[in-house]
Amino acid sequence: MLHLLGWSKTKPIYGFATPRQSNPSPRVTNFHPGVFNTDKGRKDLVNVSEINETFCRQVLAKPGGDRFRACFQCGTCTASCPVRAVESRYNPRVLVKMVELGLRERVLGSDILWLCSLCYQCQERCPEDVRFPELMTVLRNMAVEAGYIHPSFAKLASIVAEQGRIYEVDDFINMRRKQLGLPVVPTDRYEWGKLSQLLRFGK
Protein backbone atom coordinates (compact mmCIF):
# COMPACT_ATOMS: atom_id res chain seq x y z
CA MET A 1 0.00 0.00 0.00
CA LEU A 2 2.70 2.46 0.93
CA HIS A 3 4.24 2.33 -2.47
CA LEU A 4 1.24 4.47 -3.49
CA LEU A 5 2.92 7.32 -1.71
CA GLY A 6 5.79 7.08 -4.11
CA TRP A 7 8.28 6.11 -1.49
CA SER A 8 9.64 3.25 -3.51
CA LYS A 9 10.63 5.59 -6.31
CA THR A 10 13.48 6.98 -4.20
CA LYS A 11 12.96 10.40 -5.67
CA PRO A 12 13.81 12.92 -2.97
CA ILE A 13 13.08 16.06 -4.99
CA TYR A 14 14.36 18.41 -2.35
CA GLY A 15 16.97 16.19 -0.84
CA PHE A 16 15.79 16.38 2.74
CA ALA A 17 13.81 13.16 2.92
CA THR A 18 15.16 10.67 5.43
CA PRO A 19 16.82 7.62 3.91
CA ARG A 20 14.90 4.42 4.41
CA GLN A 21 16.32 1.86 6.83
CA SER A 22 16.60 -1.68 5.57
CA ASN A 23 16.62 -4.25 8.34
CA PRO A 24 13.16 -5.82 8.47
CA SER A 25 12.37 -7.61 11.68
CA PRO A 26 11.97 -11.36 11.14
CA ARG A 27 9.70 -11.74 14.17
CA VAL A 28 6.58 -10.08 12.84
CA THR A 29 5.08 -12.18 10.12
CA ASN A 30 1.41 -11.36 10.00
CA PHE A 31 0.87 -8.21 12.01
CA HIS A 32 -0.75 -6.28 9.22
CA PRO A 33 -1.07 -8.31 6.03
CA GLY A 34 -0.17 -6.43 2.93
CA VAL A 35 1.76 -3.80 4.77
CA PHE A 36 4.16 -5.62 7.04
CA ASN A 37 6.06 -8.72 6.09
CA THR A 38 9.53 -10.09 6.28
CA ASP A 39 10.27 -10.16 2.58
CA LYS A 40 13.65 -8.46 2.44
CA GLY A 41 13.30 -7.95 -1.27
CA ARG A 42 10.32 -5.64 -0.95
CA LYS A 43 11.76 -2.26 -0.08
CA ASP A 44 8.43 -0.48 -0.47
CA LEU A 45 7.00 -2.35 2.50
CA VAL A 46 7.02 -1.10 6.07
CA ASN A 47 9.78 -2.17 8.36
CA VAL A 48 8.49 -2.51 11.93
CA SER A 49 11.62 -0.91 13.33
CA GLU A 50 10.38 2.32 11.77
CA ILE A 51 7.28 2.41 13.94
CA ASN A 52 7.36 5.18 16.49
CA GLU A 53 4.62 4.54 18.98
CA THR A 54 4.70 7.96 20.60
CA PHE A 55 4.20 9.69 17.25
CA CYS A 56 0.43 9.01 17.17
CA ARG A 57 0.02 10.32 20.70
CA GLN A 58 2.00 13.46 19.87
CA VAL A 59 -0.19 14.14 16.83
CA LEU A 60 -3.39 13.47 18.79
CA ALA A 61 -2.35 15.94 21.48
CA LYS A 62 -2.17 18.87 19.04
CA PRO A 63 -5.22 20.97 18.17
CA GLY A 64 -6.37 19.76 14.75
CA GLY A 65 -4.51 16.47 15.07
CA ASP A 66 -7.10 14.84 17.26
CA ARG A 67 -9.43 13.47 14.58
CA PHE A 68 -7.35 11.12 12.42
CA ARG A 69 -8.17 7.99 14.41
CA ALA A 70 -11.76 8.25 13.16
CA CYS A 71 -10.51 7.52 9.62
CA PHE A 72 -11.88 4.26 8.20
CA GLN A 73 -9.86 4.50 4.98
CA CYS A 74 -12.81 5.09 2.64
CA GLY A 75 -10.71 7.22 0.33
CA THR A 76 -13.21 10.05 -0.17
CA CYS A 77 -10.35 12.49 0.53
CA THR A 78 -8.19 11.01 -2.21
CA ALA A 79 -11.09 10.87 -4.66
CA SER A 80 -11.80 14.56 -3.97
CA CYS A 81 -8.21 15.73 -4.02
CA PRO A 82 -7.25 18.12 -6.86
CA VAL A 83 -3.56 17.42 -6.26
CA ARG A 84 -4.08 13.68 -6.50
CA ALA A 85 -5.95 14.25 -9.77
CA VAL A 86 -2.72 15.37 -11.40
CA GLU A 87 -0.01 13.79 -9.22
CA SER A 88 -0.31 10.11 -8.35
CA ARG A 89 2.48 10.22 -5.75
CA TYR A 90 0.18 12.21 -3.49
CA ASN A 91 -2.51 10.36 -1.55
CA PRO A 92 -4.13 11.81 1.58
CA ARG A 93 -5.74 8.51 2.62
CA VAL A 94 -2.38 6.74 2.68
CA LEU A 95 -0.82 9.59 4.60
CA VAL A 96 -3.45 9.23 7.34
CA LYS A 97 -2.68 5.50 7.49
CA MET A 98 1.02 6.21 7.81
CA VAL A 99 0.38 8.52 10.75
CA GLU A 100 -1.80 5.84 12.32
CA LEU A 101 1.01 3.31 11.88
CA GLY A 102 3.44 5.67 13.58
CA LEU A 103 5.82 6.02 10.65
CA ARG A 104 7.21 9.27 11.97
CA GLU A 105 10.31 9.67 9.84
CA ARG A 106 8.58 8.63 6.63
CA VAL A 107 5.83 11.17 7.21
CA LEU A 108 7.79 14.12 8.56
CA GLY A 109 10.77 13.68 6.25
CA SER A 110 8.72 13.29 3.10
CA ASP A 111 8.55 15.94 0.41
CA ILE A 112 4.99 14.64 -0.15
CA LEU A 113 4.00 16.42 3.06
CA TRP A 114 4.36 19.78 1.29
CA LEU A 115 2.14 18.85 -1.65
CA CYS A 116 -1.24 19.53 0.00
CA SER A 117 -2.75 22.73 -1.42
CA LEU A 118 -4.98 23.14 1.67
CA CYS A 119 -8.10 23.54 -0.48
CA TYR A 120 -10.31 21.91 2.18
CA GLN A 121 -12.26 19.88 -0.38
CA CYS A 122 -11.51 16.64 1.52
CA GLN A 123 -12.51 18.22 4.82
CA GLU A 124 -15.90 19.14 3.39
CA ARG A 125 -16.51 15.62 2.14
CA CYS A 126 -14.97 13.42 4.84
CA PRO A 127 -17.71 11.26 6.42
CA GLU A 128 -15.67 10.91 9.59
CA ASP A 129 -14.80 14.59 10.11
CA VAL A 130 -11.08 13.79 10.03
CA ARG A 131 -10.14 17.38 9.04
CA PHE A 132 -7.23 16.42 6.88
CA PRO A 133 -5.96 19.99 6.21
CA GLU A 134 -5.76 20.57 9.95
CA LEU A 135 -3.89 17.29 10.36
CA MET A 136 -1.60 18.42 7.55
CA THR A 137 -0.87 21.67 9.38
CA VAL A 138 -0.05 19.74 12.56
CA LEU A 139 2.28 17.41 10.64
CA ARG A 140 4.04 20.25 8.82
CA ASN A 141 4.55 22.12 12.10
CA MET A 142 6.03 18.93 13.61
CA ALA A 143 8.22 18.42 10.55
CA VAL A 144 9.59 21.96 10.89
CA GLU A 145 10.31 21.37 14.57
CA ALA A 146 12.11 18.16 13.65
CA GLY A 147 14.28 20.07 11.19
CA TYR A 148 12.52 19.17 7.96
CA ILE A 149 11.29 22.25 6.16
CA HIS A 150 10.64 22.67 2.49
CA PRO A 151 13.20 25.16 1.09
CA SER A 152 10.48 27.42 -0.35
CA PHE A 153 8.80 27.67 3.03
CA ALA A 154 12.13 28.33 4.75
CA LYS A 155 12.76 31.24 2.40
CA LEU A 156 9.25 32.58 2.85
CA ALA A 157 9.57 32.37 6.64
CA SER A 158 12.70 34.48 6.71
CA ILE A 159 11.15 37.19 4.52
CA VAL A 160 7.96 37.31 6.61
CA ALA A 161 9.88 37.41 9.90
CA GLU A 162 11.81 40.42 8.66
CA GLN A 163 9.30 42.30 6.52
CA GLY A 164 5.97 41.17 7.91
CA ARG A 165 4.91 40.33 4.34
CA ILE A 166 5.71 37.62 1.81
CA TYR A 167 6.87 40.16 -0.77
CA GLU A 168 9.06 43.10 -0.02
CA VAL A 169 7.58 46.46 -0.99
CA ASP A 170 10.48 48.43 -2.42
CA ASP A 171 10.77 51.90 -3.99
CA PHE A 172 10.23 50.47 -7.44
CA ILE A 173 6.88 48.98 -6.43
CA ASN A 174 5.76 52.20 -4.76
CA MET A 175 6.84 54.22 -7.81
CA ARG A 176 4.80 51.94 -10.06
CA ARG A 177 1.85 52.29 -7.68
CA LYS A 178 2.10 56.08 -7.75
CA GLN A 179 2.06 56.04 -11.55
CA LEU A 180 -1.17 54.06 -11.42
CA GLY A 181 -2.69 56.43 -8.88
CA LEU A 182 -2.51 53.89 -6.07
CA PRO A 183 -1.48 54.93 -2.53
CA VAL A 184 1.99 53.87 -1.42
CA VAL A 185 2.01 50.77 0.78
CA PRO A 186 2.27 52.03 4.39
CA THR A 187 5.78 51.65 5.76
CA ASP A 188 4.79 52.31 9.37
CA ARG A 189 4.94 48.79 10.79
CA TYR A 190 2.62 49.34 13.80
CA GLU A 191 4.45 47.36 16.48
CA TRP A 192 5.66 44.73 13.99
CA GLY A 193 9.19 44.99 15.35
CA LYS A 194 8.14 44.06 18.88
CA LEU A 195 5.72 41.41 17.70
CA SER A 196 8.21 39.76 15.39
CA GLN A 197 10.43 39.04 18.41
CA LEU A 198 7.71 36.69 19.65
CA LEU A 199 7.43 34.71 16.44
CA ARG A 200 8.91 31.23 16.37
CA PHE A 201 10.02 30.92 12.78
CA GLY A 202 12.47 32.33 10.27
CA LYS A 203 15.26 32.65 12.84
Place this chain on the structure above:
Amino acid sequence: MSRYAFFLGCTTPVRVMNYELSTRKVSAKLSIELVDLPFTCCGYPIESINRESAMLMSMRNFALAESKGLDILTVCSACAGALTRFSNAFQEDEASRTRIASQLKSAGLEYKGSVKVRHFARMLYEDIGVAKLKDAVTKDLKGLKVLTHYGCHYVRPSESYRGFDDPEVPHTVDELVEATGAESLDVPQKSVCCGAPLLPVDKAVALSMAEVKLQMAQAAGADALVVICPFCGISYDRGQLEIEAEFQRKYGIPVLYLPQLLGLAMGFSPRDLGFMMNSVKVQGILEKVSGVKA
Protein backbone atom coordinates in the same frame (compact mmCIF):
# COMPACT_ATOMS: atom_id res chain seq x y z
CA MET B 1 -21.45 55.24 3.23
CA SER B 2 -19.78 52.18 4.64
CA ARG B 3 -16.15 52.23 5.77
CA TYR B 4 -13.80 49.27 5.94
CA ALA B 5 -10.20 48.58 6.84
CA PHE B 6 -8.88 47.51 3.44
CA PHE B 7 -6.82 44.35 3.87
CA LEU B 8 -4.89 44.08 0.62
CA GLY B 9 -2.67 41.21 1.70
CA CYS B 10 0.88 40.68 0.46
CA THR B 11 0.34 39.70 -3.15
CA THR B 12 -2.25 42.12 -4.51
CA PRO B 13 -0.42 45.43 -3.90
CA VAL B 14 2.83 44.09 -5.37
CA ARG B 15 1.95 41.63 -8.11
CA VAL B 16 -1.73 42.15 -8.97
CA MET B 17 -2.25 45.89 -9.10
CA ASN B 18 -5.03 45.56 -11.71
CA TYR B 19 -7.16 43.81 -9.09
CA GLU B 20 -6.50 46.55 -6.56
CA LEU B 21 -7.07 49.36 -9.05
CA SER B 22 -10.43 48.00 -10.19
CA THR B 23 -11.53 47.24 -6.61
CA ARG B 24 -10.89 50.84 -5.59
CA LYS B 25 -12.76 52.20 -8.63
CA VAL B 26 -15.80 49.99 -8.11
CA SER B 27 -15.84 50.71 -4.36
CA ALA B 28 -15.82 54.47 -4.95
CA LYS B 29 -18.72 54.10 -7.37
CA LEU B 30 -20.70 52.14 -4.77
CA SER B 31 -19.83 54.61 -1.96
CA ILE B 32 -17.69 52.14 -0.06
CA GLU B 33 -14.79 53.80 1.70
CA LEU B 34 -11.60 51.71 1.86
CA VAL B 35 -9.20 52.76 4.64
CA ASP B 36 -5.54 51.76 4.15
CA LEU B 37 -3.80 50.61 7.32
CA PRO B 38 -0.28 49.19 7.89
CA PHE B 39 -1.43 45.58 7.86
CA THR B 40 1.03 42.71 7.65
CA CYS B 41 0.70 39.10 6.49
CA CYS B 42 -2.62 37.39 7.38
CA GLY B 43 -0.76 34.35 8.71
CA TYR B 44 -1.89 31.88 6.04
CA PRO B 45 1.54 31.04 4.59
CA ILE B 46 3.06 30.76 8.05
CA GLU B 47 0.39 28.38 9.36
CA SER B 48 2.23 25.46 7.77
CA ILE B 49 5.42 26.42 9.60
CA ASN B 50 4.13 27.41 13.03
CA ARG B 51 0.41 27.73 13.61
CA GLU B 52 0.71 29.57 16.91
CA SER B 53 2.94 32.28 15.40
CA ALA B 54 0.66 32.53 12.37
CA MET B 55 -2.29 33.17 14.65
CA LEU B 56 -0.37 35.80 16.59
CA MET B 57 0.54 37.61 13.34
CA SER B 58 -3.04 37.38 12.23
CA MET B 59 -4.40 38.85 15.44
CA ARG B 60 -2.05 41.82 15.22
CA ASN B 61 -4.06 42.86 12.16
CA PHE B 62 -7.29 42.55 14.11
CA ALA B 63 -5.83 44.70 16.91
CA LEU B 64 -4.93 47.34 14.34
CA ALA B 65 -8.39 47.35 12.75
CA GLU B 66 -10.06 47.47 16.16
CA SER B 67 -7.99 50.49 17.17
CA LYS B 68 -9.59 52.32 14.23
CA GLY B 69 -13.05 50.90 14.92
CA LEU B 70 -13.28 49.23 11.50
CA ASP B 71 -14.20 45.81 10.16
CA ILE B 72 -11.79 44.13 7.74
CA LEU B 73 -12.43 43.72 4.03
CA THR B 74 -10.10 41.46 2.02
CA VAL B 75 -9.66 40.91 -1.70
CA CYS B 76 -7.81 37.62 -1.29
CA SER B 77 -9.65 34.38 -0.61
CA ALA B 78 -6.67 32.96 1.30
CA CYS B 79 -6.49 36.05 3.55
CA ALA B 80 -10.26 35.87 4.13
CA GLY B 81 -9.94 32.20 5.06
CA ALA B 82 -6.98 32.55 7.40
CA LEU B 83 -8.29 35.66 9.13
CA THR B 84 -11.72 34.07 9.57
CA ARG B 85 -10.34 30.81 10.96
CA PHE B 86 -7.96 32.55 13.35
CA SER B 87 -10.65 34.98 14.44
CA ASN B 88 -13.01 32.07 15.16
CA ALA B 89 -10.28 30.30 17.13
CA PHE B 90 -9.67 33.49 19.13
CA GLN B 91 -13.38 33.84 19.91
CA GLU B 92 -14.06 30.21 20.72
CA ASP B 93 -10.91 28.73 22.23
CA GLU B 94 -10.36 30.35 25.59
CA ALA B 95 -6.91 28.88 26.13
CA SER B 96 -5.54 30.22 22.87
CA ARG B 97 -7.31 33.56 23.37
CA THR B 98 -5.60 34.04 26.74
CA ARG B 99 -2.24 33.03 25.28
CA ILE B 100 -2.51 35.26 22.21
CA ALA B 101 -3.84 38.21 24.21
CA SER B 102 -0.89 38.12 26.58
CA GLN B 103 1.58 37.90 23.69
CA LEU B 104 -0.11 40.85 21.98
CA LYS B 105 0.10 42.78 25.24
CA SER B 106 3.83 42.25 25.49
CA ALA B 107 4.12 43.72 21.99
CA GLY B 108 2.11 46.76 23.09
CA LEU B 109 -1.13 45.64 21.39
CA GLU B 110 -4.61 44.82 22.55
CA TYR B 111 -7.48 43.01 20.87
CA LYS B 112 -10.91 42.61 22.45
CA GLY B 113 -12.52 40.65 19.65
CA SER B 114 -14.90 43.10 17.96
CA VAL B 115 -13.64 42.98 14.36
CA LYS B 116 -15.49 41.10 11.62
CA VAL B 117 -13.76 39.99 8.47
CA ARG B 118 -15.30 39.48 5.04
CA HIS B 119 -14.20 39.08 1.45
CA PHE B 120 -14.96 42.01 -0.85
CA ALA B 121 -17.27 39.83 -2.99
CA ARG B 122 -19.16 38.62 0.07
CA MET B 123 -19.66 42.21 1.22
CA LEU B 124 -20.97 43.13 -2.24
CA TYR B 125 -23.39 40.22 -2.11
CA GLU B 126 -24.58 40.76 1.45
CA ASP B 127 -24.51 44.55 1.86
CA ILE B 128 -24.82 46.07 -1.60
CA GLY B 129 -26.86 43.23 -3.05
CA VAL B 130 -27.50 42.13 -6.60
CA ALA B 131 -30.40 44.56 -7.14
CA LYS B 132 -28.41 47.65 -6.16
CA LEU B 133 -25.48 46.45 -8.23
CA LYS B 134 -27.79 46.20 -11.24
CA ASP B 135 -28.75 49.84 -10.71
CA ALA B 136 -25.08 50.82 -10.95
CA VAL B 137 -24.71 49.07 -14.33
CA THR B 138 -24.66 51.52 -17.20
CA LYS B 139 -23.42 49.15 -19.86
CA ASP B 140 -25.16 45.80 -20.27
CA LEU B 141 -22.65 43.00 -20.85
CA LYS B 142 -25.28 40.78 -22.49
CA GLY B 143 -23.76 38.20 -24.79
CA LEU B 144 -20.65 37.73 -22.67
CA LYS B 145 -20.16 34.22 -21.32
CA VAL B 146 -17.90 33.86 -18.29
CA LEU B 147 -16.87 31.07 -15.97
CA THR B 148 -16.47 32.03 -12.31
CA HIS B 149 -13.75 30.78 -10.00
CA TYR B 150 -14.15 31.28 -6.28
CA GLY B 151 -10.84 30.46 -4.70
CA CYS B 152 -11.15 27.64 -2.19
CA HIS B 153 -11.00 29.73 0.96
CA TYR B 154 -13.88 31.99 -0.03
CA VAL B 155 -16.29 29.19 0.92
CA ARG B 156 -14.19 26.53 2.66
CA PRO B 157 -13.99 25.33 5.34
CA SER B 158 -17.77 25.91 5.39
CA GLU B 159 -17.78 25.47 9.15
CA SER B 160 -15.82 28.72 9.48
CA TYR B 161 -18.20 30.64 7.23
CA ARG B 162 -21.31 29.66 9.19
CA GLY B 163 -23.64 28.89 6.33
CA PHE B 164 -22.47 31.52 3.85
CA ASP B 165 -22.78 30.22 0.27
CA ASP B 166 -22.20 26.55 -0.63
CA PRO B 167 -18.81 24.81 -0.33
CA GLU B 168 -19.51 22.45 -3.25
CA VAL B 169 -21.65 24.55 -5.60
CA PRO B 170 -21.04 28.19 -4.70
CA HIS B 171 -23.36 30.75 -6.31
CA THR B 172 -22.81 34.22 -4.82
CA VAL B 173 -20.16 35.39 -7.30
CA ASP B 174 -22.23 33.98 -10.19
CA GLU B 175 -25.10 36.17 -9.07
CA LEU B 176 -22.84 39.22 -8.89
CA VAL B 177 -21.54 38.46 -12.39
CA GLU B 178 -25.04 38.12 -13.77
CA ALA B 179 -25.94 41.55 -12.39
CA THR B 180 -23.85 42.92 -15.28
CA GLY B 181 -25.98 41.11 -17.87
CA ALA B 182 -23.21 38.63 -18.64
CA GLU B 183 -24.01 34.95 -18.56
CA SER B 184 -22.31 32.89 -15.85
CA LEU B 185 -21.68 29.38 -17.12
CA ASP B 186 -22.53 26.35 -15.05
CA VAL B 187 -20.04 23.49 -15.05
CA PRO B 188 -19.64 20.46 -12.79
CA GLN B 189 -16.67 20.52 -10.39
CA LYS B 190 -16.78 24.31 -10.33
CA SER B 191 -14.96 24.51 -7.00
CA VAL B 192 -11.63 22.98 -8.04
CA CYS B 193 -8.37 24.39 -6.66
CA CYS B 194 -6.23 26.67 -8.86
CA GLY B 195 -3.01 25.05 -7.64
CA ALA B 196 -1.33 28.35 -6.73
CA PRO B 197 -0.29 27.26 -3.21
CA LEU B 198 1.93 24.65 -4.87
CA LEU B 199 3.66 27.02 -7.31
CA PRO B 200 6.67 27.38 -4.99
CA VAL B 201 6.61 23.67 -4.06
CA ASP B 202 6.18 21.84 -7.36
CA LYS B 203 5.49 24.03 -10.36
CA ALA B 204 4.56 21.21 -12.72
CA VAL B 205 1.88 19.97 -10.31
CA ALA B 206 0.57 23.51 -9.74
CA LEU B 207 0.30 24.27 -13.45
CA SER B 208 -1.37 20.92 -14.14
CA MET B 209 -3.96 21.76 -11.49
CA ALA B 210 -4.58 25.17 -13.06
CA GLU B 211 -5.00 23.60 -16.47
CA VAL B 212 -7.99 21.58 -15.24
CA LYS B 213 -10.11 24.72 -14.95
CA LEU B 214 -8.78 26.16 -18.22
CA GLN B 215 -9.94 22.98 -19.96
CA MET B 216 -13.37 23.39 -18.36
CA ALA B 217 -13.55 27.01 -19.51
CA GLN B 218 -12.54 26.08 -23.03
CA ALA B 219 -15.02 23.20 -23.23
CA ALA B 220 -17.83 25.41 -21.92
CA GLY B 221 -17.02 28.11 -24.49
CA ALA B 222 -16.23 30.78 -21.90
CA ASP B 223 -15.12 34.24 -23.09
CA ALA B 224 -13.29 34.75 -19.80
CA LEU B 225 -12.59 33.36 -16.35
CA VAL B 226 -13.66 35.61 -13.47
CA VAL B 227 -11.67 35.28 -10.25
CA ILE B 228 -11.80 36.88 -6.80
CA CYS B 229 -8.38 35.92 -5.44
CA PRO B 230 -4.92 37.19 -6.47
CA PHE B 231 -3.45 33.68 -6.24
CA CYS B 232 -6.08 32.21 -8.53
CA GLY B 233 -5.49 35.17 -10.83
CA ILE B 234 -1.75 34.55 -11.00
CA SER B 235 -2.29 30.84 -11.51
CA TYR B 236 -4.72 31.25 -14.40
CA ASP B 237 -3.45 34.46 -16.00
CA ARG B 238 0.34 34.39 -15.85
CA GLY B 239 0.20 30.65 -15.30
CA GLN B 240 -1.77 30.21 -18.51
CA LEU B 241 1.11 31.57 -20.58
CA GLU B 242 3.44 29.10 -18.88
CA ILE B 243 0.98 26.26 -19.35
CA GLU B 244 0.71 27.06 -23.05
CA ALA B 245 4.47 27.13 -23.42
CA GLU B 246 5.15 24.15 -21.18
CA PHE B 247 2.43 21.77 -22.35
CA GLN B 248 2.22 23.01 -25.95
CA ARG B 249 -1.48 23.74 -25.83
CA LYS B 250 -3.45 26.86 -26.68
CA TYR B 251 -6.09 28.38 -24.40
CA GLY B 252 -6.12 32.17 -24.79
CA ILE B 253 -8.78 32.60 -22.11
CA PRO B 254 -8.71 36.10 -20.56
CA VAL B 255 -8.73 36.15 -16.77
CA LEU B 256 -10.63 39.03 -15.19
CA TYR B 257 -10.88 39.99 -11.55
CA LEU B 258 -14.52 40.40 -10.52
CA PRO B 259 -14.20 44.20 -10.04
CA GLN B 260 -12.71 44.49 -13.54
CA LEU B 261 -15.87 42.93 -14.97
CA LEU B 262 -18.16 44.99 -12.71
CA GLY B 263 -16.17 48.11 -13.61
CA LEU B 264 -16.68 47.53 -17.33
CA ALA B 265 -20.41 47.29 -16.72
CA MET B 266 -20.27 50.51 -14.69
CA GLY B 267 -18.75 52.32 -17.63
CA PHE B 268 -15.14 52.62 -16.47
CA SER B 269 -12.51 52.52 -19.18
CA PRO B 270 -10.34 49.38 -19.44
CA ARG B 271 -7.38 51.58 -18.55
CA ASP B 272 -9.00 52.74 -15.30
CA LEU B 273 -9.52 49.09 -14.43
CA GLY B 274 -5.92 48.07 -15.11
CA PHE B 275 -6.64 45.85 -18.13
CA MET B 276 -3.18 46.68 -19.52
CA MET B 277 -1.74 44.60 -16.69
CA ASN B 278 -3.62 41.41 -17.57
CA SER B 279 -1.25 38.78 -18.95
CA VAL B 280 -3.55 36.91 -21.34
CA LYS B 281 -4.68 39.24 -24.13
CA VAL B 282 -8.00 40.93 -23.34
CA GLN B 283 -8.64 42.65 -26.72
CA GLY B 284 -11.16 40.01 -27.76
CA ILE B 285 -13.33 40.46 -24.72
CA LEU B 286 -13.08 44.26 -24.79
CA GLU B 287 -14.23 44.30 -28.42
CA LYS B 288 -17.08 42.00 -27.57
CA VAL B 289 -18.11 44.28 -24.71
CA SER B 290 -17.93 47.50 -26.73
CA GLY B 291 -19.97 45.80 -29.49
CA VAL B 292 -22.91 45.34 -27.16
CA LYS B 293 -22.86 48.86 -25.79
CA ALA B 294 -26.20 49.65 -24.20
